[in-house]
Amino acid sequence: MKTGNRDLLVLTKYEVPDPIAMEHEVTLLNNLLFTVENLHTFCIVNEIIDVNRYKIIQKPYRIQQMIRERSIKPFVFIFNKN
Template sequence: MKTGNRDLIVLMKYDSVSEAAMEHEITLLNNLLYSVESIHSFCIANEVIDVNKYKIIKKPHLIQQAIRDKSHKPFVFVCNKN
């Protein structure tokens, strides 16, 4: 598993938490975030709005193609579905 450097703020309910327990919580959070932060999850949560063609692209494989496209066209937006 690839663990990258990231800044995490971890709020604990109790002040007297051992260092090992804190490291365990951080490891679990990194594992959770690693599994969620994938291109597939990103494509499911977003859509591409192409104003030039008057289209909204919702299929994950087409969103992935639009993101990886090297020619950045004007008025093509990646929007979150929330």
């Protein structure tokens, strides 16, 4: 499994954390984030608002197409559904 190179801030309730427990926690977080962070999930939780055409694009394959375009027109926004 590929481990991503990322910066994580892990807050604990213990003043001096156990290094083995902290390493285990970071490994679990990396595994969780590896399964969740992908293009398909990104396209499901976001939508594109095109103000030029007055359209909201929600289909994942259309979002992928628009993200991969080299030049994006002004007033086209990626909007998180949350």
